[in-house]
Amino acid sequence: MARISMRVDGMKVTDDVEPRTLLVQYLREGLGKTGTVIGCDTSNCGACTVHLDGDSVKSCNVLAVQADGCEVTTIEGLADTVESDLHPVQEAFRECHGLQCGFCTPGMIMQSVDLLQRNPQPSEEEIREGIEGNLCRCTGYHNIVRAVQYASGHLATAANPRGATEEVDAL
DSSP, rough: EEEEEEETTTTEEEEETTTTTTTTHHIIIITTTTTTTOOOOOSOOOOOEETTTTTEGGGGGGGGGGTOEEEEHHHHHHHHHTTTTOOOHHHHHHHTTTOOOSSSSHHHHHHHHHHHHHSSSHHHHHHHHHHHSSOSSOOSSHHHHHHHHHHHHHHHHHSSSTOSOOOOHHH
């Protein structure tokens, strides 16, 4: 057994795990974070995508011991639980019907959040490229792309509510 300690969705956890335990297994079975979906176990589908120290990773491709000392955010930790508000990307997927069966949705949302953090105003082509490691068998991706574009606009508005510019008047 190996001792690990990490922050998951803002909560510090310390546990003993088998060294071969995948992060996705630990999150689901050890912590009950079942929103992180086990899809392919080969890192091909992206359904298990989480954020590890702010970067999206496929948690079936990371050992729990590799996350020792890290900050992990799952789909459950993305929303503002204090206000019970959805994250803007979650809201966008709902508004734009960016999901169908829902199996890929947690990973697709986590990847989309990562994309928008890196590129706040992506083009359609950049969105399609940014989510290409996440597979969806139902939607044809059109509404997913629309949802990311919708979220991009809403995040930009939230960051700059009155259309203020970066320029500051000299005193």
